[in-house]
Amino acid sequence: MWTTQRFPAIxxxxxxxxxxxxxIYPIAYALWTSMHSVLLLxxxxxxxxxxxxxxxxxxxYFLDALYNSLLFTAIAAPLVVVLGTLTALFLQRRFLGSKIVRSIVLLPWVLPGAISAVLWIWVFHPxxxxxxxxxxxxxxIDGSIPWLTSPKLALISVVVAHVWTQIPFAVVLIMAALSAINSETLEAAAIDCRSPARRFRHVILPEIKPMIVVLLIxxxxxxxxxxxxxYAMTGGGPGxxxxxxxxxxxKESFSMYDFGTGSAVAFIVVAISAVMILAITRALPSDLFEGD
Known part of the structure; x- marks a missing residue:
């Protein structure tokens, strides 16, 4: 008999x-493409x-692009988590206009990347x-700082813009994790631990640590x-x-029209991303998600 108990997957x-x-089909086709010479012409x-x-x-370009990608990730990802957590802790408090502030904080999340880039070009234009x-x-300053035309400053400017677009999602998830903490636990912590820093370290952080790890990954x-x-802010430049x-x-796929090489770059990105996830998860304590 065909029942959900015997064959739930059906x-x-x-x-x-x-x-x-x-x-599966797009991934398989991209893998096939990466092992063939697929030129548009x-x-x-x-x-x-x-x-x-x-x-x-x-x-x-590979070593430069790999270095820039890893540096970009190493700076941006922790910044998003730290700033998102601090913002969520602030927004959890009740104050006059808190709902309006929460709505404003979430605005960058709904903006397309191209529009966000235009806003930040307007901010950083020399x-x-x-x-x-x-x-x-x-x-x-007396003159102008070349935020988008200096190699080092351009990368910093792009990181700032990226962090700004990603913070709202981190805020939403951290606020959800904070709301799940037992209110009696927070009241007891407020009485026993007067220091907000110690209260966060010993009471709040252990409760939201799994969510922080998920956000970091x-x-x-x-x-x-x-x-x-x-692409919209710098076009990969200067240089x-x-x-x-x-x-x-x-660039390989739609500028050089070499879809085989472009697919190869894509699978290299996938492989590095998998290694990155594995490295982060292996570095975590084994009991992190116990009970969650």
């Missing part, structure tokens, strides 16, 4: 099959094996940017694979200062 097939078709697609991967690794204008008005992946914001591996996927 009843999930109507939902699982479309998901599988929309994920040539109809033939000869098998190349790992030649596309070797070409990518030996290319002049000539008419709001930041340089404010600094000149305060007498802090998510934001590491989001930072390592970000594309639209960087290769903000060229990320995700940006190079687009």
């Amino acid at each position: 009843w999930l097939l109507p939902a699982l099959l479309p998901v599988a078709l929309m994920t 040539f109809p033939d697609t000869p098998f190349t094996g790992i030649d596309n991967y070797v070409r990518v690794v030996k290319s002049g 000539s008419f940017g709001v930041l340089n204008g404010t600094l000149r008005a305060l007498g802090a 998510y934001n590491a992946l989001a930072a390592f694979t970000t594309y639209d914001l960087v 290769t200062a903000t060229t990320l591996l995700s940006f190079q996927i687009w």
Whole structure:
């Protein structure tokens, strides 16, 4: 007899099959493409094996793009988690206009990446940017700081813009984790521990640590694979200062029209992302998620 107890997976097939078709097939096709010479102007697609991967690794841009991607991730992901946690702790308090402030904090989350990039170009533009204008008005600078045209400053500017777009999601999840803490536990902690820093360290942090870890992993992946914001703000420049591996996927595929090499770069990004997740999870204490 066909029952949900004996064959539960069968009843999930109507939902699982479309998901599988929309994920497994594109991944399999991209893997096939990465092992063939797929050029838009040539109809033939000869098998190349790992030649596309070797070409990518030996290319002049790969090491710079890999370094920029890892540096971008190492800076952006922890910043998002730390600032998101601090913002969530602040918004948990009740004060006049707290609901309005919460709505404003969530605004960057609903903006498309291209619009966010335009806003931050307006802030960082060397000539008419709001930041340089404010600094000149305060007498802090005489000229203009080349935020988007200096290699080091351009990467910092892009990191700031990316962190701004990702903080709202972190705030929502941390606030959800904070709301799940027993109110009696918080009241007892407020009585026994007068210092807010010690209260957070010994009472609140252990309760929300699993959510912080999930956010760290998510934001590491989001930072390592970000594309639209960087492309719209700097186009990967100046030079290769903000060229990320995700940006190079687009460049190989839609600028050079070499979809085989572009797919190879994509799978290299996937492999590095998997290693990154494994490294983060292996570094965690084994009892972190016990009881959650």
